[in-house]
Amino acid sequence: MKTDKLFYRIFLNQPSLISELIPEIPEGCQFDYNAPVVKEKEFRLDGLLTPLGSDENIPLVFLEAQMQNDTEFYSRYFGGIFVYIHQYKVKRNWRGLLILNNRNQELGCEIPHGDLLDKRVQRLFLSDLLSLENLSPNLATLKLIVTPENDAVSEAQKILENTQTQEEFNLRLDLVEAILVNKFPKLTIEEIQKMINLREADVTQTRFYQQVLEIGRTEGVQIGRTEGTQEGEANIVIRLLTRRCGNLTDTLQTKVRSLSIPQLESLGEALLDFQDIGDLIHWLDNYFH
Template sequence: MKTDKLFYRIFLNQPSLIWELLPEIPEGSQFDYKAPVVKEKEFRLDGLLTPLGNNDNVPLVFLEAQMQNDSEFYSRYFGGIFVYIHQYKVKRNWRGLLILNDRNQDLGIEKPYQDLLDNRVQRLFLSDLLSQENLSPNLALLKLIVTPENQAVSEANRILESAENQAQFNLRLDLIEAILVNKFPKLSIEEIQKMINLREADVTQTRFYQQVLQIGEVNMVIRLLTRRCGNLSNDLQAKVRSMSIPQLESLGEALLDFKGIEDLENWLNDNDRT
């Protein structure tokens, strides 16, 4: 799986993930994300998040994702950091964030870097997420990267279903498609979209869709009640607008027999709509 561009895309589209993984970074901090070349040794850093704004307490973040074994990973990672700090005369504090596959990866000898790994670098092992439930949407997206293929579609659907608005849904869909394309390299984007059954399951189960559906039901019921019973008072409209979709459907069937406002009021009383 080619992960460099994938993680760049995730952090670019979900900037709140950096605050979630590094709690000491103030929520709302913004970063410029790039992959600079460190000239002297030709080290290339996977990702450098440079704080925007004037808060000197927000550190540089050296981000790298490593999914495969690499016995020289730690030496190359820390070598690149310190060459960069020297070359660019960095005066700001820094932190490291490593996105790793699992705790059994061979990434080289830790002992020379143990103090840095314990105190300055946050390591996230994606395999640890597999046993965790009720993850935030950000962490659920990372979990999807290592979710077994036979569970990936249902996991993707759960992430989409938790979207609260259309913009959030679109962002998550974009990242989910990118993750699944990497996970299923032989499938086209169209096949991926068909796999997650976007038109039938995902959209209709999102909170955003449910809210839109409820608003549409409310407006339709109020229009029908107005035709049957005359103009509704603000109090009656408020009661109708507070109903769930099943309640609105029940009222929609009952109102066909209404002759006036009194019938609506009686129905509300009989059904404990107070």
């Protein structure tokens, strides 16, 4: 699944997670988060956390999430960091934070980067969290990403039940919804809300729900749960795909038009993370597999 925007939301909504994972960063430290392009080699960094405030002892944090095998991952990650440091003449200390799926991932040779991985970079393997109980709310939210589907609903409910304030509940709900939408791509937002049994929460006020609706309003239709026809929904999704990925072949358009409204809604959410036409082909292959 595409995770860049998901981790962007997690770290913005849970700023204390940074200090929890990198202990030398003080709790309560605020960061500005962006995704800069390093121009010389066109490296794109998943996330750069830049400390706000005047304390220059707090490092930059180069954050990246990698859930799939990629034998060039480490070389690309460190290449991007050092090109960025050179390009922007960085004078502040830096740390790396990698969110990885498991310890068996093929991410490239570690030997050239051994000292950096040992001393500069904190690696969190999400699969390690599966055997742990009594996690902090921050880590429990990350654990939900790799929790098996059969256990995901109960884990999501535990996260929401352990909130102390309405504001905290809304933030957790925003993240839980986003994670479950990635985990259950064939379900609509409403079906996911019903699945986690939200009786009293005003889910329409969560940031995630509002973002999905806002995309639809921009195009004159709600992507979340449209009131229009399947044909109208398909036309909107095709227009969004064309704007994001370029012109679609007749074959691809036919496949999109054959999707049901719930499937089109899932595609409308997924396309936010698409980089090119290959992402669409991969998504459709998974659906028609």
